[in-house]
Amino acid sequence: MRLTSETIEDVLDLVFVHAERSIDLRDVRSIDVYALLLLDLVVRHARESGAPLRVTWPESPSVRRWMTAMHFFVDVKAGLAPRPGSQPTTLMPIVSIDREEDVSRLVGSFDARLSDRYPMDESPRRRFLRILLELFQNIPQHANATGDVLDPHGIAAMHDDGHSVVLAIADKGIGLARSLRLRPGSSEQADLAQADPEQASLKQTSLEQTSLSDADALRAVVFDGRSRFRDPGRGHELERIFRLVRSWEGTVVVRSGSALLFQSEAGGDVVDVAPFPGVQIALSIPRAVFGIGEAAFGEGGVEPRGDPGFNEGDEGNDV
């Protein structure tokens, strides 16, 4: 079993549609970085909601070694730690994105990890860094724009699967639909304020719940470049980034609320998925774009080479 951007939806479906409290990942032989980040947020969200999940972790040593190297168990506070001396082999483990002030430094660390490993071409490297800068700062700027999210928990990681460099960025903040509903002077808010100014703010909550679907919001942001700000300089970042990635013959996955968009060079559309807070994005960029040749095999969770990188058994634990 592979845990990918597609199959992780089965996990979310179990937890958030069928209210299952245990997840059995024993047979997972590989996990992609997007699925790993989403799994991280699912575990956290369940715990914060007062109903922690019981997870049986993958039995494959290489998968668990990779998850450890990605700092997954540290981030979800699962109590699993690698043995001393085990070396992380991942391109970039999970990092937290909390403050806008830290974004440039974090992008610098991604740049350093990528440049240390590969002699990249300058132009695509610069374009990739601009993508990182825009996506990373979206989290402190938008994930908790309403101020009512306890911890949006913005995270990012990067992985080389042998064919592509895959960047994943995820949070469990307010998501795109709630963000767009904050747009000042939107026709909805303007109509409401004109009709009944005193009640406008009170009615905003109920309006938010009914006026804009997750799928509509996702399309508006990705295809029309909409933003919660009226300033004409705002918005269009995701639209531009996704266009660039597609021009590189890469693929894009973006998920927000109950909507998911998969885009490749051939196009793509929005589909309904199990509802989950925040925004989660994966960009898969062919290694050739960076002037890197194809590898014999990927770095994470693909080849079952035994590596006892763990000091825990295979028992599930509550996380």
Add this chain to the structure above:
Amino acid sequence: MKAMKATTFEISQFGRRLGTRLEGAAARRVLLAALDDLPPDGQLVLSLRGIDVLSGSFADEAIGKICQLLSSGIHGDRTLVVASPSADLVEDLSDKLAQRKLALLCRVGGTKGAWRVLGSLARPLVDTLELLNERGSATTKELAETLAILPNACHNRVRRLVRLRLVREEKIDVAAPHTQYRFHAIVE
């Protein structure tokens, strides 16, 4: 018209990797102070030398918003141009200016590099601007003759370029029934 005074501002003083809106807003405050320090017809040359990455968000906050202010006229005849060592460095700046329906002249590739327009400028306006930049200065009538277009149409084009602070205007005959203007390139 006397030659304008150009002052170079090295944006690398804010770092090699210019990324967030927060950083861009801080840079804008410094840039606006530098703009205010210029003489009324001065020009700020924003040098991107030494920059590794310029994101769209930083560029919009630091440069796009200043272009918006310049086009509103509150900084008088002061102008802003960009000097970039490479074309890919200003890609996102150009996109952000286009979002704001603004334009900026940028010299790409060192002191002998070519000037190009960043942002959004319709082809006829680009043609008019390039002609004026080539000549250095001209009246609407002279430009219209060369471009083979109606003087009124040419006047509208040049007025738009003046509003965008891509060219300068000079009153040359205020005694005539309609004030006459001569238009000047802001780059050499």
